[in-house]
Amino acid sequence: MPKAFFYPLQWPQDDLSGFCYAHELYNYRYHWHDSDYELCVLLSGRAEFCSGQDAYDLRENDVILINPGVWHASFSREEGSRSLVFRFSDTAFANMCKRGERVLFQLPPSQAQTRQEQIYKKLRYYAALLLSSMEQKARFQPLAARAAFEMLLATICEAPYQVEKTADPNQKNREAVQQVIQFIDQHYAEKLSLDDVGQYIHYNRTYVSTLFKNTMGINFHHYLTRVRLSMAIDQLAVTEKNITQIAVDCGFSDLKTFNHRFRSVFGYLPAEYRQRLNPSRIMRVRNQQVYVSPRDPEVAQKLEEFLAVL
16 A cells, blocks of 8 residues: 555644554564654454563454553564554653653553443544544644644553653663664674674673663663564564574574463464464565555444544
């Protein structure tokens, strides 16, 4: 589908930014956002969402909110599974936090018993209003989009939350950590240690470890494991390699270690994941998205349903 159905949201004067879209769900795409929140509303079908160390079985109309820095992925469990996504930067709450702080919202994903609670109804309503407004050509469309964006934020703020210290804002430190991330991306398949990274950026291993944790909010080995799992997820879906070979190619020392790491995150073994894949719901190109028009009959009907509630 054309990139036209991906809608950026930009108000630079107020440091507000984000985007929204509807898209098809396929196999896991395991990733994270350093400073963005992500709200997903399942429009149709059934999907498994992995967030942090937890996996959730979401059904039509369910809502899940992902905080910044949390590794996550979605996995289509039925044909025709689609999701509405609203993603926005943590700068949206900057004026309400002290310097060096960030809000983490404690809103559990909806399920059968909670799906019709008021906060989830409102989140679906404003998410639908936002996406619908992006297709309008009216004079005051930007005003409608801004209002929907801010009401979505206000509704999210109704959830319980905690405040955490954010990553180190020092630009020099962030540039050093970006070098580490690039090094990991290039060498994740190898036996990689803090000493290797330290030699690459010319710091000792202890300093690298502390710098990475303070800047990223996650320790080096934890991050490296997540990158390796992200690559393994793709290979399980799009290659015919045996699982031992995938483990080795993605940097795990052996199959036992790979199985343990995989199950600790996704809740089952790599072989079980591969068995659950639907051949027709596999995305063959890494990080590709298939966007769906808000005017698609099924999507439009679902948006109207959400908008009729409030």
